Amino acid sequence: MNSEVLLLLILIVLIFNLIATVINLRSQISALDVMRLLERNIDERAIATNKDLSQMLESGQEKEVIATARKRLEDQPRSSALFWYIGIAEYHLENWAAANTAFQKCIELEPRYKKELQDYTAIIDEKLRLNAS
Numbered sequence: 001m002n003s004e005v006l007l008l009l010i011l012i013v014l015i016f017n018l019i020a021t022v023i024n025l026r027s028q029i030s031a032l033d034v035m036r037l038l039e040r041n042i043d044e045r046a047i048a049t050n051k052d053l054s055q056m057l058e059s060g061q062e063k064e065v066i067a068t069a070r071k072r073l074e075d076q077p078r079s080s081a082l083f084w085y086i087g088i089a090e091y092h093l094e095n096w097a098a099a100n101t102a103f104q105k106c107i108e109l110e111p112r113y114k115k116e117l118q119d120y121t122a123i124i125d126e127k128l129r130l131n132a133s
Contacts, residue, residue, distance in 0.1 A: 053069060054085075065088075066090065083102045
């Protein structure tokens with residue numbers, strides 16, 4: 001194998017690793033991202049009411065977020081914010097189908113979220129597709 005072929009193979013491997021890293025980073029949603037999007041798009045009352053959910057997400061308590069949000073949905077069944085939090089928590093737990101369901105319900109209740117959730121739902125669709133194959 002000559003040196004040009006070897007260099008080409010090394011370059012291909014480096015590019016592949018870079019792409020894999022970018023895809024992996026893109027698939028991570030932080031609690032800070034959630035708060036920024038919520039602050040931009042949800043009224044202040046919803047933010048104040050659910051601030052504890054953001055704090056739970058930041059401290060890695062995804063299961064508690066899901067349980068708390070589901071309990072609150074009993075009194076607020078049309079709260080897009082609660083479905084948003086469930087979707088984010090399920091996403092962090094890599095429960096792709098559950099995250100997708102929650103995000104779709106969020107969009108159904110508040111269509112303007114479709115744009116913000118577009119990247120996340122695309123990642124989820126890809127994860128579901130890969131898991132199915």
